[in-house]
Amino acid sequence: MSLTDIMNITLMQGFAGLSLFSVLLLMGLGLAIIFGQMGVINMAHGEFMTIGAYTIYMFSSLTETFLPGFASMYFPFAIVAAFCIAFAFGWFIEWALIRHLYKRPLDTLLATWGLSLAMQQTFRSTFGAREVSPTLPDWLLGSWAPAEGLDIPINGLFVLALTALVTGGVLLALYRSRWGLRVRATVANRPMANATGINTSRTDRLTFAIGCGIAGIAGAAFTTIGSTGPTSGSLYIVDAFLVVTFGGAGSLLGTVASAFGIAQTQSIAEFFMTGSMAKVLTLMMIVTILMLRPQGLFASKIRR
Amino acid sequence: MADKKDPIQTPLTDEQRRKVLMGMAAMPAMMMPGMALAQAAQFPTAKVNTTKLAVTDTEVVVGQLHSATGTMAISETGSIQAEQLAIDQINAMGGVLGRKIRVIKEDGASDWPTFAEKSKKLLVQDKVACVFGCWTSASRKAVLPIFEKENGMLYYPTFYEGLEQSKNVIYTGQEATQQILYGLDWAAKEKKAKTFFLVGSDYIWPRTSMKIARKHIESVAKLGKVAGEEYYPLGHTNFNSLINKIKLAKPDCIFAAVVGGSNVAFYKQLKAAGITADKQFLLTISVTEDEVLGIGGENIAGFYSSMKYFQSLDNANNKAFVEAFKKAYGPKSVIGDVTQAGYLGPWIWKATVEKAGSFDVDKIAAASGGIELKTAPEGYVKVHENHHLWSKARIGQAQLDGQFKVVAESPELIEPNPFPKGYQ
Numbered sequence: 218m219s220l221t222d223i224m225n226i227t228l229m230q231g232f233a234g235l236s237l238f239s240v241l242l243l244m245g246l247g248l249a250i251i252f253g254q255m256g257v258i259n260m261a262h263g264e265f266m267t268i269g270a271y272t273i274y275m276f277s278s279l280t281e282t283f284l285p286g287f288a289s290m291y292f293p294f295a296i297v298a299a300f301c302i303a304f305a306f307g308w309f310i311e312w313a314l315i316r317h318l319y320k321r322p323l324d325t326l327l328a329t330w331g332l333s334l335a336m337q338q339t340f341r342s343t344f345g346a347r348e349v350s351p352t353l354p355d356w357l358l359g360s361w362a363p364a365e366g367l368d369i370p371i372n373g374l375f376v377l378a379l380t381a382l383v384t385g386g387v388l389l390a391l392y393r394s395r396w397g398l399r400v401r402a403t404v405a406n407r408p409m410a411n412a413t414g415i416n417t418s419r420t421d422r423l424t425f426a427i428g429c430g431i432a433g434i435a436g437a438a439f440t441t442i443g444s445t446g447p448t449s450g451s452l453y454i455v456d457a458f459l460v461v462t463f464g465g466a467g468s469l470l471g472t473v474a475s476a477f478g479i480a481q482t483q484s485i486a487e488f489f490m491t492g493s494m495a496k497v498l499t500l501m502m503i504v505t506i507l508m509l510r511p512q513g514l515f516a517s518k519i520r521r
Numbered sequence: 522m523a524d525k526k527d528p529i530q531t532p533l534t535d536e537q538r539r540k541v542l543m544g545m546a547a548m549p550a551m552m553m554p555g556m557a558l559a560q561a562a563q564f565p566t567a568k569v570n571t572t573k574l575a576v577t578d579t580e581v582v583v584g585q586l587h588s589a590t591g592t593m594a595i596s597e598t599g600s601i602q603a604e605q606l607a608i609d610q611i612n613a614m615g616g617v618l619g620r621k622i623r624v625i626k627e628d629g630a631s632d633w634p635t636f637a638e639k640s641k642k643l644l645v646q647d648k649v650a651c652v653f654g655c656w657t658s659a660s661r662k663a664v665l666p667i668f669e670k671e672n673g674m675l676y677y678p679t680f681y682e683g684l685e686q687s688k689n690v691i692y693t694g695q696e697a698t699q700q701i702l703y704g705l706d707w708a709a710k711e712k713k714a715k716t717f718f719l720v721g722s723d724y725i726w727p728r729t730s731m732k733i734a735r736k737h738i739e740s741v742a743k744l745g746k747v748a749g750e751e752y753y754p755l756g757h758t759n760f761n762s763l764i765n766k767i768k769l770a771k772p773d774c775i776f777a778a779v780v781g782g783s784n785v786a787f788y789k790q791l792k793a794a795g796i797t798a799d800k801q802f803l804l805t806i807s808v809t810e811d812e813v814l815g816i817g818g819e820n821i822a823g824f825y826s827s828m829k830y831f832q833s834l835d836n837a838n839n840k841a842f843v844e845a846f847k848k849a850y851g852p853k854s855v856i857g858d859v860t861q862a863g864y865l866g867p868w869i870w871k872a873t874v875e876k877a878g879s880f881d882v883d884k885i886a887a888a889s890g891g892i893e894l895k896t897a898p899e900g901y902v903k904v905h906e907n908h909h910l911w912s913k914a915r916i917g918q919a920q921l922d923g924q925f926k927v928v929a930e931s932p933e934l935i936e937p938n939p940f941p942k943g944y945q
Contacts, residue, residue, distance in 0.1 A: 222769075345598075346589075349815065359795070362795060448592045452758055492751055493752055
């Protein structure tokens with residue numbers, strides 16, 4: 218083994234960690250808004266991701282049938298559509314289900330879990346029990362090879378860029394927009410926010426819907442690296458909660474930091490030990506830190 | 522006689538002709554139940570059913586126990602469809618011993634205790650003559666004690682890890698050695714593979730399979746050495762670190778048994794990392810046409826799979842089977858290895874009942890060894906005394922369209938050996 222080999226592997230391994238970081242962050246981001254800001258335990262978060270994934274699948278089959286020439290371009294539009302559909306559905310679910318349960322957080326857990334099962338079966342009845350595979354545009358496939366023996370996955374780069382974009386957007390919206398101001402005011406003190414004329418129930422609905430929309434984007438992006446099936450969402454839900462809880466509920470920066478920490482630990486551990494042991498090590502680390510710091514990495518400074 | 526009109530000699534009116542033709546057309550349909558009734562009379566219920574099974578003069582009830590909902594529905598749907606197709610075809614031929622098969626479908630819902638509960642319901646309450654069902658080893662292990670206690674008969678379609686044999690189960694899929702050994706020998710001989718990297722999901726089937734593979738590579742056949750052996754939790758979706766490990770080890774052959782949603786992630790990320798068929802040889806024992814639907818042909822094209830059946834098999838039995846399957850379930854449907862093994866179940870059961878002249882489970886268990894099926898889509902198969910099937914092993918190369926091109930086939934039927942010596 219030559220020095221360049223080791224260099225290449227180190228670089229690729231560095232990127233593997235970065236890529237896992239972006240995946241974890243993207244899946245945790247929507248939940249950070251819903252669970253972190255609103256305190257709603259949304260067990261159906263994974264299924265909102267699946268909505269995004271199936272949107273990509275629908276767009277891919279539709280373009281194949283009606284607009285074959287459009288095949289290399291549909292992906293960005295499909296991601297926007299994934300956001301819109303998940304957003305609309307989130308809006309509806311908040312209105313129909315969640316708003317009645319804000320004062321009963323544990324019941325939300327059950328209700329959204331039931332919702333997730335119902336959604337899974339709906340996907341199964343609509344799209345069939347088998348996994349599907351959307352035809353991805355050619356520019357998303359394969360690897361970018363700047364040097365011999367060095368392959369950087371293009372889908373990884375894509376997810377990384379998308380994550381940066383979405384995270385930036387959410388941070389900006391939360392701290393620089395009227396909506397963000399209203400959300401933060403509602404989170405900080407609901408009766409007071411109400412008293413100042415903020416329509417808190419409307420804010421809740423919009424916040425929940427945006428969280429779901431971001432889950433839709435995540436699901437759409439994950440079609441490039443993972444599976445699209447009725448239960449695909451359940452592959453991500455545990456990790457998503459892990460990221461948000463570890464980062465400290467209520468803190469978006471905490472989510473970023475925790476996604477980075479978990480991704481690097483897991484990715485490096487996986488390289489030096491077996492996959493299952495790496496998972497054990499990562500979870501042990503998280504459990505230990507949460508025992509010492511139950512509020513997570515970044516405690517929110519809000520008085521509850 | 523002479524004054525009676527002979528219909529042959531006088532020209533028929535149109536109406537008469539039509540009646541004659543209609544009568545002729547109806548003859549097979551009329552004869553069928555007639556024959557069936559005759560057959561049923563030949564095998565009186567009191568004689569063919571001494572153990573109070575749900576068998577009447579006209580009907581025999583069987584159970585079907587798969588996951589129609591939940592995670593495993595992805596895989597089990599094909600088996601459900603194939604078993605139903607076989608039962609429909611058998612009924613169209615007049616049934617078994619003159620009795621139509623009626624199916625009671627139960628949903629195991631991807632949950633092992635549910636499988637156990639439903640199998641108890643089928644055996645105790647419905648008194649079914651046999652059950653076609655289960656897919657994962659976990660579900661089979663959950664129902665096995667019940668089948669043994671209540672003396673039921675299970676036809677199990679999945680290729681599995683072996684190390685099991687029961688009077689109450691017929692295994693229509695391959696046990697581990699039938700799938701693995703031929704594949705590895707072929708890789709060593711045809712692809713000159715000397716170093717192998719073993720990758721699997723972390724549960725019993727991949728671990729047992731890889732244990733057998735390692736023994737075969739290192740000590741039994743001495744093919745070369747194992748460059749790495751890795752397992753990832755079920756549902757794992759990030760394989761970049763593993764891929765780097767593979768790149769570092771530079772194996773001649775990646776030998777893979779990754780399943781479920783992980784499977785899709787594994788192949789998508791291999792392709793994204795530049796590990797494609799033109800640079801790397803990969804042999805898998807967990808990808809059939811069903812899985813390729815989710816993985817996408819472009820992500821796996823060129824890699825090899827070791828199975829006993831591929832949809833593209835070129836023989837008359839298979840052509841008829843594929844045509845019937847597509848007619849029943851749509852032109853886009855695909856048939857994987859396990860789907861075909863599921864299709865064998867009802868046919869083997871029918872042949873066994875006819876040989877035993879009885880539906881009684883004990884007699885069927887005793888008569889199973891030596892049952893032959895010349896009409897199997899995979900070709901000729903035979904049931905071994907150990908209740909597994911003799912079958913051929915085949916290597917298929919994945920194509921862009923999601924089908925496999927058969928590139929190699931074992932010359933003889935391979936004897937099932939669920940307890941292989943030297944591999945423990």
